[in-house]
Amino acid sequence: MSTARDAVFASIRKNLAGVQSAETPLDRGTAATRLGAPQGLDERAARVERFTKVLTSVDGRVHRVANEAEASEVLRAIAAEHGARLVALSDAPQVQRIAGALADLETFDGSRDRARLLECDLGVTGAQHGIAETGTLVLFSESERHRLTSLVPPIHVALVRSSTIVPTLGEALAEARRAGLPPLVSFITGPSRTGDIELTIVVGVHGPKTLHVILIDDD
Amino acid sequence: MNDPGTEPRIAHLAANDFPELAKRALDDSTLRGALHHVTDLFGDKRENAVAAMPEWEAMRERARRVKEETLSRLDHYLEEFVRNAEAAGVHVHFARDAAEACSAVEKLAQRFGAQTIAKSKSMTTEEIGLNHVLEDAGLEPVETDLGEWIIQLAGETPSHIIAPAIHKTRGQIADLFADELEVERTDDVQELCSIARRFLRKSFADADLGISGVNFAIAETGSFLVLENEGNARLSTSMPRRHLGVMGIEKLIPRFEDLEVFLRLLPRSGTGQHLTSYQSIFTGPKASPDDEGPDEVHVLILDNGRSALLGDWVTRQSLGCIRCGACLNVCPVYKQVGGHAYGSVYPGPIGAVITPQLAGVEKAKTLPFASSLCGACRDVCPVKIDIPRLLLHLRGKIVTGDGPPHVGRETRKGRFLERMTFRAWAWWMSGARRYRVAGWFARKLQPLGARPGLVQRVARKLSPPLGAWTAGRELRPAAPRSFRELWREQEGSR
Numbered sequence: 202m203s204t205a206r207d208a209v210f211a212s213i214r215k216n217l218a219g220v221q222s223a224e225t226p227l228d229r230g231t232a233a234t235r236l237g238a239p240q241g242l243d244e245r246a247a248r249v250e251r252f253t254k255v256l257t258s259v260d261g262r263v264h265r266v267a268n269e270a271e272a273s274e275v276l277r278a279i280a281a282e283h284g285a286r287l288v289a290l291s292d293a294p295q296v297q298r299i300a301g302a303l304a305d306l307e308t309f310d311g312s313r314d315r316a317r318l319l320e321c322d323l324g325v326t327g328a329q330h331g332i333a334e335t336g337t338l339v340l341f342s343e344s345e346r347h348r349l350t351s352l353v354p355p356i357h358v359a360l361v362r363s364s365t366i367v368p369t370l371g372e373a374l375a376e377a378r379r380a381g382l383p384p385l386v387s388f389i390t391g392p393s394r395t396g397d398i399e400l401t402i403v404v405g406v407h408g409p410k411t412l413h414v415i416l417i418d419d420d
Numbered sequence: 421m422n423d424p425g426t427e428p429r430i431a432h433l434a435a436n437d438f439p440e441l442a443k444r445a446l447d448d449s450t451l452r453g454a455l456h457h458v459t460d461l462f463g464d465k466r467e468n469a470v471a472a473m474p475e476w477e478a479m480r481e482r483a484r485r486v487k488e489e490t491l492s493r494l495d496h497y498l499e500e501f502v503r504n505a506e507a508a509g510v511h512v513h514f515a516r517d518a519a520e521a522c523s524a525v526e527k528l529a530q531r532f533g534a535q536t537i538a539k540s541k542s543m544t545t546e547e548i549g550l551n552h553v554l555e556d557a558g559l560e561p562v563e564t565d566l567g568e569w570i571i572q573l574a575g576e577t578p579s580h581i582i583a584p585a586i587h588k589t590r591g592q593i594a595d596l597f598a599d600e601l602e603v604e605r606t607d608d609v610q611e612l613c614s615i616a617r618r619f620l621r622k623s624f625a626d627a628d629l630g631i632s633g634v635n636f637a638i639a640e641t642g643s644f645l646v647l648e649n650e651g652n653a654r655l656s657t658s659m660p661r662r663h664l665g666v667m668g669i670e671k672l673i674p675r676f677e678d679l680e681v682f683l684r685l686l687p688r689s690g691t692g693q694h695l696t697s698y699q700s701i702f703t704g705p706k707a708s709p710d711d712e713g714p715d716e717v718h719v720l721i722l723d724n725g726r727s728a729l730l731g732d733w734v735t736r737q738s739l740g741c742i743r744c745g746a747c748l749n750v751c752p753v754y755k756q757v758g759g760h761a762y763g764s765v766y767p768g769p770i771g772a773v774i775t776p777q778l779a780g781v782e783k784a785k786t787l788p789f790a791s792s793l794c795g796a797c798r799d800v801c802p803v804k805i806d807i808p809r810l811l812l813h814l815r816g817k818i819v820t821g822d823g824p825p826h827v828g829r830e831t832r833k834g835r836f837l838e839r840m841t842f843r844a845w846a847w848w849m850s851g852a853r854r855y856r857v858a859g860w861f862a863r864k865l866q867p868l869g870a871r872p873g874l875v876q877r878v879a880r881k882l883s884p885p886l887g888a889w890t891a892g893r894e895l896r897p898a899a900p901r902s903f904r905e906l907w908r909e910q911e912g913s914r
Binding site for chain 1: 686
């Protein structure tokens with residue numbers, strides 16, 4: 202008895218027999234040509250500017266700070282604004298340092314305690330890259346345990362070092378491969394949104410209702 | 421050619437009822453209002469997004485090329501995908517047809533001891549009617565995309581590829597939630613979304629299995645990708661201990677780099693966004709037990725009639741579809757009748773070509789005719805599928821008896837009448853004198869048109885197509901004086 206796998210392959214081969222494609226496989230060089238990629242993002246300042254502009258246009262809130270101490274202050278203000286008390290953290294050292302400086306918040310590891318994660322007010326994570334073209338955060342699941350902390354709480358605060366912002370989607374994909382393609386690569390662009398009822402845009406239907414990005418100018 | 425012994429099938433198919441369903445849709449003014457709203461909004465947003473992209477045409481051509489490259493060597497790329505996915509630790513399953521796919525998922529769910537199953541949006545699972553099979557097996561599949569959840573609660577099918585519940589008003593959804601969920605009735609959209617968030621959070625937490633669709637599968641890395649806006653796909657694939665992605669054999673692209681162009685094309689074509697809120701690229705299960713995410717990742721690869729389209733480039737190109745929905749929003753037919761009229765989970769122009777090809781022309785023989793062949797669908801398609809050409813190809817198949825015999829017999833009389841009508845028309849219109857006489861008659865008979873229904877009655881008697889045409893429209897009045905008369909006057913007065 203043939204398995205489904207063999208049967209599907211046999212059917213594909215039978216139907217493709219004698220088919221001459223007009224298209225030869227693209228060579229790497231052509232495949233990597235970045236059609237539609239925006240230009241002029243070589244300078245860091247231009248990348249930060251575009252990242253901020255595009256992310257803001259999709260309801261992301263961007264805060265630019267000079268160092269980790271300022272990042273802590275901004276995080277304190279964000280928590281106060283939303284009345285957040287219980288805060289989930291990823292296990293990134295920078296996240297621990299910045300959020301750890303806030304003694305009045307109750308923090309916990311969001312990857313360890315699912316029950317508290319479902320109840321908490323806010324999640325703080327890092328992001329491995331930003332994408333200037335699309336105002337996107339790039340999260341590699343092997344770099345940090347931030348899969349659930351960036352997703353389950355109603356507010357997500359992401360810490361991004363401005364040196365990690367790459368110009369375009371293509372460079373972000375190349376970085377993902379360079380990182381060895383972890384089990385999950387997440388691209389996040391703004392808060393969760395839906396238009397499924399009468400096309401009225403509502404944010405926060407399943408994922409975070411609010412996305413804050415704290416951009417740290419690290420050098 | 422389909423593999424003998426398989427039975428490609430599309431769930432809940434009523435695609436031969438297009439004329440009937442379309443008539444019903446045309447009488448539904450609420451539906452038509454909603455349709456104009458969605459198609460205009462998505463159409464405008466798409467146009468703006470495309471206008472801001474100078475290399476759009478080059479991108480479409482690249483995407484078409486990559487898809488043709490993949491499909492014409494699909495055995496090679498599919499093998500490569502399976503090898504790399506398995507090397508990354510993904511369990512790969514195959515299904516010849518819908519029944520085999522549903523039973524494979526059911527067996528997996530049972531093996532996992534799964535009761536609640538969190539599902540994120542997937543047209544392929546709609547195609548195979550997965551939910552009903554799982555429900556019959558005593559399991560609880562929960563659609564978690566807001567639109568899909570609404571239609572699941574209502575027991576309906578999607579009416580638009582990317583806005584499945586667009587045919588329902590907020591008032592209808594308010595009633596539905598109040599009845600089904602026993603919550604206090606509200607028609608505030610924000611509130612309705614909060615209710616969904618609250619109810620579905622429990623499903624994500626309870627689910628033992630998450631099922632997602634697959635937007636793209638990458639041969640050289642064994643990865644697959646899901647695009648979404650709500651975060652329900654992220655939750656469905658992050659909280660349960662097992663994740664299953666369901667995909668058709670055509671979802672492949674060869675190289676990781678190829679993603680870039682598709683990521684620019686798909687959101688702009690679908691909703692006019694430069695990027696949807698979330699993209700998740702999955703490559704195998706978590707590396708260590710301490711990590712987050714599912715312990716097991718499975719992929720189910722479905723044929724269900726697709727491989728039969730590979731042999732010829734005309735039919736093969738329909739497998740390039742990336743399910744953006746752009747062709748629905750520009751289609752003059754879809755805009756009027758909406759998705760349900762097509763009687764298939766795949767509506768609109770692309771549905772009119774996919775449905776008969778997958779399910780068999782005899783099961784969808786009216787769909788290829790549900791088009792004016794205006795070509796708007798071809799112009800917006802991000803992978804340049806020549807939909808009008810495919811529609812003609814399918815019409816040919818239906819009319820020439822290449823299709824099943826009962827189709828040929830029924831249409832033979834119509835074909836004869838049509839040929840005679842056009843021949844008469846050509847003769848009448850190609851002589852200056854005959855043309856003049858026809859015009860004179862039209863103008864003289866004009867006053868009769870003022871009598872309600874008379875023209876319609878006469879037209880119906882004269883020839884069936886004319887009667888059908890005037891049944892839903894007013895006959896345009898002829899101008900009181902002909903161009904030739906006006907011209908003569910002008911010339912004479914000089």
